[in-house]
Amino acid sequence: xxxxxxxVARITGQPIVxxxxxxxxxxxxxxxxxxxxxxxxRLLDLTDFQRCNLTQLIAERNSIMGRGYWPATRRLDYxxxxxxxxxxxxxxxxDQDALDADDAALLEHIAPLRAVKAATRPxxxxxxxxxxxxxxRYFSAAxxxxxxxxxxxxxxxxxxxxxxxxxxxxxxxxxxxxxESALQTLRSAPYGGGWVRAAGQMTAxxxxxxxxxxxxxxxxxxxxxxxxxxxxxxxxxxxxxxAGRLQPYLAALxxxxxxxxxxxxxxxxxxxxxxxxxxxxxxxxxxxTAPGSLWADLADARQRHTLAWQRLLRGCGLMPDGSRPG
Numbered sequence: 001x002x003x004x005x006x007x008v009a010r011i012t013g014q015p016i017v018x019x020x021x022x023x024x025x026x027x028x029x030x031x032x033x034x035x036x037x038x039x040x041x042r043l044l045d046l047t048d049f050q051r052c053n054l055t056q057l058i059a060e061r062n063s064i065m066g067r068g069y070w071p072a073t074r075r076l077d078y079x080x081x082x083x084x085x086x087x088x089x090x091x092x093x094x095d096q097d098a099l100d101a102d103d104a105a106l107l108e109h110i111a112p113l114r115a116v117k118a119a120t121r122p123x124x125x126x127x128x129x130x131x132x133x134x135x136x137r138y139f140s141a142a143x144x145x146x147x148x149x150x151x152x153x154x155x156x157x158x159x160x161x162x163x164x165x166x167x168x169x170x171x172x173x174x175x176x177x178x179x180e181s182a183l184q185t186l187r188s189a190p191y192g193g194g195w196v197r198a199a200g201q202m203t204a205x206x207x208x209x210x211x212x213x214x215x216x217x218x219x220x221x222x223x224x225x226x227x228x229x230x231x232x233x234x235x236x237x238x239x240x241x242x243a244g245r246l247q248p249y250l251a252a253l254x255x256x257x258x259x260x261x262x263x264x265x266x267x268x269x270x271x272x273x274x275x276x277x278x279x280x281x282x283x284x285x286x287x288x289t290a291p292g293s294l295w296a297d298l299a300d301a302r303q304r305h306t307l308a309w310q311r312l313l314r315g316c317g318l319m320p321d322g323s324r325p326g
Contacts, residue, residue: 001201001202001205001246003241003245004205004209004241004242004245004246005018005205005208005209007237007241008208008209008212008213008237009212011233011234011237012212012213012215012216014211014212014215014216016208016209016211016212017208018201018204018205018208019204021197021200021201021204023141023197024141024196024200024282024285024286024294025141026135026136026139026140026141026193026282027276027278027279027282028278029131029133029136031276031278031279032130032131032136032276032278032279033131033276034123034126034127034131034272034274034275034276035123036075036120036123036124036127037116037119037120037123039113039116039117051089051106052085052086052088052089052110053085053088053089054082054085054086054089057078057081057082057085060078061078071128072124072127072128072131072132073128073174073176073179073180073183074176075124075127075128076121076124076125076127076128076163076174076179077173077174077176078124079117079120079121079124079170080121080163080166080170080171080172080173080174081170081172081173082117083114083117083118083121083170084170084171084172084173085172086110086113086114086117087114087169087170089110090107090110090111090114093106093107093110094107118167118168121167121170122164122167122270122272123272125163125164125167125270126271126272126275128160128179128183129160129267130267130271130275130279132183133187134183134184134186134187135186137186137187137190138186138187138189138190138191138192138193139190139192139193139196139282139286140190140193141193141196141197142193143190143191143192143193143194143197144190144194145194145197145198145201146191146194146195146198146252146253146256148248148249148252149252150191150194150252150256151191151256151259152191152192152195152256152257152259152260152263153182153185153186153189153191153263154259154260154262154263155182156181156182156183156185156186157182157260157263157264157266157267158263159175159178159179159181159182160179160182160183160267161266161267161270162174162175163179164266164267164269164270165266167270191256191260192260192286195253195256195257195260196286196294198253199253199257199294199295199297199298200294202249202250202253202298202301203294203297203298203301204301205246206250206298206301206302206304206305207301207304207305209305209308210301210304210305210307210308213305213308213309213311213312214308214311216312218311218312218315218316221234221312221315221316222315222316222317225315225316225317226316226317227316227317227318228316231316231318234312234313234316234318235313235316235318238309238313242309250302253298254298257295257298261287261288261289261295264287268283268287271283
């Protein structure tokens, strides 16, 4: 990108000073945090939960490890197991022809608990995904620019999106090993932050080059709208530097950016309604294709840059189809 703008500046005689791109950091941990509700049951209630196969699960949650050291993925697994077993217990009780006083009291206790747990599952999933350290690492603003062969980890995102499709009817736990492996993939390959940086720099590069090309006086460069030695220099820069070197990288950014956008779309759709404002702003800028997003800005810059080159090459009779300005 730097070499290309330097060459365009030299052949156009227009100074190009690329603006210092403002970093787009992933929201800080405290700006991603959403608290998970805690359900406190009386000790006497725990014996009732034996009939729901929940006593051991509750004991694990109340252990020293469960209270303070469980990773977010383990909490997600717990919430799915709890929800599954609670729903199964509720269905079993509701299917009885007659209930004694204890079972009737348990059934009455389960109904509101199911509602609380249904609201907790998306929050536990949020903590294990968008609020996690792995996502922060993947979207780090300090990530290196990706090379042209780098690929977005779409399979990892698909694995992480899977539990979100099961919030309403949770299975007895999640594929914990697969989820942790997917998160490790994000931690070790921070393509997202690199793509954000590269998209911003590429947009600035294309905009600056287009502005310099648009300033070229075609009457002076090609007074008869025919190729000449100076016009041939422009042609060389276009084909050898832009088409030969920069455009393949731009194409890779477009291809993998589209793959990444498609892969994270289900995860964005599953984000809780109360997702923090800082995250919503980041997602709108870095992860959407809406006007004002990095994707939209890059597309606009690419279009402007293409039109600038078409104007110049056509004006000098250098378009491949031999067309000249009318």
